[in-house]
Amino acid sequence: MSDWYRKKTWTKEDEEYFYQKLKRAREYGRPQYLRIQAITLIDTHENDLLDVAEILLNKILEDYPENKLERSSAFHSLGDIYKLHEDYATAINYYKEAIDFEKKFPNVRTMAYLDYSELIIKTNQENKYNAIEKLLKSKLLELVFPIEKYKVCSILSIINKHNGKLTQAKEYAVL
Numbered sequence: 001m002s003d004w005y006r007k008k009t010w011t012k013e014d015e016e017y018f019y020q021k022l023k024r025a026r027e028y029g030r031p032q033y034l035r036i037q038a039i040t041l042i043d044t045h046e047n048d049l050l051d052v053a054e055i056l057l058n059k060i061l062e063d064y065p066e067n068k069l070e071r072s073s074a075f076h077s078l079g080d081i082y083k084l085h086e087d088y089a090t091a092i093n094y095y096k097e098a099i100d101f102e103k104k105f106p107n108v109r110t111m112a113y114l115d116y117s118e119l120i121i122k123t124n125q126e127n128k129y130n131a132i133e134k135l136l137k138s139k140l141l142e143l144v145f146p147i148e149k150y151k152v153c154s155i156l157s158i159i160n161k162h163n164g165k166l167t168q169a170k171e172y173a174v175l
Helices: 012-024 027-042 047-063 068-084 088-104 112-122 126-142 146-162 166-174
Strands: none
Touching: 012 027, 027 047, 027 068, 047 068, 068 088, 068 112, 088 112, 112 126, 112 146, 126 146, 146 166
16 A cells, blocks of 8 residues: 555545545644655646646645745646646746745755756747856756756757857767
8 A cells, every 4th residue: 555645546535535644744744745745646647636736735835834845846846747737937937936945945955957947948948048057057066966967968068059159069968
């Protein structure tokens, strides 16, 4: 049996059971359970479950405004929902909120900066390329995972090629 906060369905019974268990959880842990359940539902890519995930994430933001640990993740996950709905403008706004929050609270980190950057490139918002380049260059020394480095360097290569800096574009492409 799966955990009560990792349901991949959301029937009336699932919802009642979830909120019953959530009520019994320690108050400081509730936002985490809401986030985990929301992410589990997002991973299904089913529209009706994306709507439920959005409700759960907004509950974190509204009911637990003092919780700094889950706030950035909630914004990031809301961005993911809107990206799946192909509402890229709203997704970009949520990713930007996560990035801005992480500037105030640098101990809280998500991959929102990367999803934000990818969507800026995907939607050809060339007016934001310089800001994206600056953001990504600031992250270069912090990169831990190879896939993260690959994506950052790929985006930097695209931006440099667009700006006519072919030598730098090639260097990033090699990295």
